Amino acid sequence: MTIGRSKRGVLLSVGVVGLCAAAWALPPAPEAAMSRTVQDATLQWGPCPEFMPKGCGISVLHGDPAKPNADIFFRVPGKAKIPSHWHTSAERMMLVEGEMQVTYAGQAPTTLKPGTYAYGPAKLEHDATCTSASPCVLFIAFEGPVDAHPSGAGAKPAGAK
Secondary structure, three states: OOOOHHHHHHHHHHHHHHHHHHHHHOOOOOOOOOOOOOOOOOOOOEEOOOOOOOOOEEEEEEOOOOOOOOEEEEEEOOOOEEEEEEOOOOEEEEEEEOOEEEEEOOOOOEEEOOOOEEEEOOOOOEEEEEOOOOOEEEEEEEOOOOOOEEOOOOOOOOOOO
16 A cells, blocks of 8 residues: 555654654653762852851752752861851751861750761751861751851841841
C-alpha cells in the first residue's frame, strides 16, 4: 500500500508532535551530585550582615539563599563574638572547624566542636563566640530563606540603614 505525499506529511507531523509531547512529559534531568570542603578554592565567600563581626563570611553551597532549603558555610575569625540575633527559619548546623560556644535564649550555653550537630528553632534569639584562636566554620542548612536579624533594643533588621 502506498501513502500519498500529503498523508506522509500528516503522519510525519503527527509523529514529531508525539515525540515532542513525550519529551515534555519526561522528568527533568537529575541534579548533579557535589561535595565541598572548607578549603575548596572555588568557594565564593560573601559578606555577612553588617552587625556581624568584621571578617565574617558566608559561602552558598547549594540552593538559592532567597528561597527555602539553602545550605551555607558561615565563617568567623577566631575569638570573634557573634551578637545576639535570630533567623526567620530554623537552622540545622554542624561545626566544621574551630570551637564555638552557642547560647540560645532561656537555655544553657553549649560548646560545639568539629562534628557537633546543633539545631536552632526559628525566631529563637541566640549569640555565639568562636572560642578557638583559629576561625570557626559552621555548615548551616536553612529550612526557609537565609536571613539574620539583630536582637535587642534599637536593633535594626539586617541590611537596614
